[in-house]
Amino acid sequence: MAADPFHLAWFTPFKTPAWKSPWAADTPFTWLNGEYYMDMARSLERAGFDFMMFEDSTLVSDTYGGTTENDLKHGLHSPKGDPVPLLPMLAQVTEHMGFIATMSTSFYSPFILARVMATMDHLTKGRVGWNVVTSSEDLAGKNYGLDHLLQHDERYEMADEFISVVKALWDSWEPGAIVADRETGYLADHTKVHPIHHEGKYFKVRGPLNLPSGPQGHPVICQAGGSPKGRDFASRHANVLLSAPKGVDQMREYRDDIRARAVEHGRDADDVKVMYIVQPVLGETQADADEIARRRNELTQDQIETILGIMSITTEVDFKQFDLDAPLPDDVTTNGHQSGLEQFRKRTQGKTIREALMGQQTEAVELVGTPASVAAQMDEVMEAVGGDGFLIRGEPVRTHSRRYIDEIASGLAPELRKRGLIRSDYPESTFKANLAAF
Numbered sequence: 001m002a003a004d005p006f007h008l009a010w011f012t013p014f015k016t017p018a019w020k021s022p023w024a025a026d027t028p029f030t031w032l033n034g035e036y037y038m039d040m041a042r043s044l045e046r047a048g049f050d051f052m053m054f055e056d057s058t059l060v061s062d063t064y065g066g067t068t069e070n071d072l073k074h075g076l077h078s079p080k081g082d083p084v085p086l087l088p089m090l091a092q093v094t095e096h097m098g099f100i101a102t103m104s105t106s107f108y109s110p111f112i113l114a115r116v117m118a119t120m121d122h123l124t125k126g127r128v129g130w131n132v133v134t135s136s137e138d139l140a141g142k143n144y145g146l147d148h149l150l151q152h153d154e155r156y157e158m159a160d161e162f163i164s165v166v167k168a169l170w171d172s173w174e175p176g177a178i179v180a181d182r183e184t185g186y187l188a189d190h191t192k193v194h195p196i197h198h199e200g201k202y203f204k205v206r207g208p209l210n211l212p213s214g215p216q217g218h219p220v221i222c223q224a225g226g227s228p229k230g231r232d233f234a235s236r237h238a239n240v241l242l243s244a245p246k247g248v249d250q251m252r253e254y255r256d257d258i259r260a261r262a263v264e265h266g267r268d269a270d271d272v273k274v275m276y277i278v279q280p281v282l283g284e285t286q287a288d289a290d291e292i293a294r295r296r297n298e299l300t301q302d303q304i305e306t307i308l309g310i311m312s313i314t315t316e317v318d319f320k321q322f323d324l325d326a327p328l329p330d331d332v333t334t335n336g337h338q339s340g341l342e343q344f345r346k347r348t349q350g351k352t353i354r355e356a357l358m359g360q361q362t363e364a365v366e367l368v369g370t371p372a373s374v375a376a377q378m379d380e381v382m383e384a385v386g387g388d389g390f391l392i393r394g395e396p397v398r399t400h401s402r403r404y405i406d407e408i409a410s411g412l413a414p415e416l417r418k419r420g421l422i423r424s425d426y427p428e429s430t431f432k433a434n435l436a437a438f
């Protein structure tokens with residue numbers, strides 16, 4: 001029996017594609033002009049993807065070893081472009097797919113964010129979404145006049161107020177407020193545009209927004225909370241959730257938990273789509289794919305510096321200080337990505353850090369094979385989990401390349417479609433409606 005159709009999306013930073021790949025061409029120098037990403041958007045829409053999601057962060061980190069060397073040497077969190085201006089460019093070269101940008105509730109003001117999102121929703125005719133993050137790094141906070149971020153759980157409380165202000169601003173123009181009536185001489189009807197007079201614990205915003213909301217009303221809300229507080233926040237607000245639980249059982253547990261929480265918040269569980277990160281390894285034969293996977297999983301010095309560098313950035317714990325051949329000390333804590341650190345701690349139980357890195361699996365399930373066999377594996381996994389889809393992530397060191405994108409778009413996606421597992425058209429006019437369609 002086959003799984004029901006599921007959603008397919010791509011997760012990426014607006015960052016240098018895999019510059020060490022022999023298929024990188026000139027992209028290490030030209031990616032910031034957006035053309036690589038425009039090509040990618042065209043390919044993914046042709047393949048039937050639902051959306052592209054751009055993660056983001058705004059720092060050059062010196063946490064690893066007390067220097068920016070590792071971050072810049074490997075291009076980990078920088079250089080990175082702001083995905084917001086990229087989104088309308090991607091919408092211009094496509095017709096249906098959705099595009100999500102990450103913006104932080106710790107650094108934006110609710111008014112600016114509501115205005116930017118509403119404007120982009122108009123510019124793209126209803127095809128944008130906002131990935132709501134609270135950010136994890138004090139170092140980023142220092143770029144915005146903050147010495148420290150709020151404590152982890154309080155960041156979510158602030159995000160909760162932030163999002164309610166943003167929604168109130170999007171609702172501050174009643175439908176039909178623009179009348180453009182030459183007879184009466186009114187462009188907009190002021191009786192349909194209302195201030196919000198918000199005064200809360202963190203924000204004071206008068207409103208109204210100075211433009212009406214776009215075709216989606218409230219653009220798609222995306223979230224990736226993993227901690228209890230984060231899950232609660234996500235299940236209350238998000239239309240789509242990004243997650244990286246490990247293995248089918250954890251995937252199912254995460255989805256069931258999010259859906260139950262959504263119902264507790266008075267929502268329909270089907271209004272929240274849960275997407276799981278995968279990095280399929282594709283070959284013309286199983287043996288080819290196994291060999292590519294073996295090479296990809298080799299623990300080189302570059303890989304160690306990359307994995308521990310990223311852990312250091314997102315937890316603000318200097319992982320260079322630890323002995324690789326000893327376990328992770330018990331007293332390591334973070335005010336950053338708590339669930340990231342917890343997952344790493346679980347992996348290191350009874351192991352040295354090096355051993356844990358060798359078993360490092362950043363994706364929900366490992367998918368290695370021919371396009372047809374990987375499509376079959378995805379079918380089985382979705383059937384076992386219950387839905388809602390996969391978030392493909394090109395492995396950043398080697399496979400974020402036009403070649404890999406084509407392997408997915410021209411190899412895997414057609415196999416998935418043959419099985420009726422992904423969409424073959426976009427019947428609705430907005431991203432949100434297409435997402436809600438199944």
Ligand SMILES: Cc1cc2nc3c(=O)[nH]c(=O)nc-3n(C[C@H](O)[C@H](O)[C@H](O)COP(=O)(O)O)c2cc1C
Nearest residue numbers: 055056102133135224225226227230242337338339
């Ligand atoms: C797939 C995925 C994408 C994420 N994207 C971002 C991002 O772009 N920017 C960011 O600051 N955090 C990002 N995060 C971190 C989450 O927002 C969240 O902080 C993290 O999953 C830890 O959960 P917690 O905050 O509930 O502890 C992402 C997490 C996941 C799993």
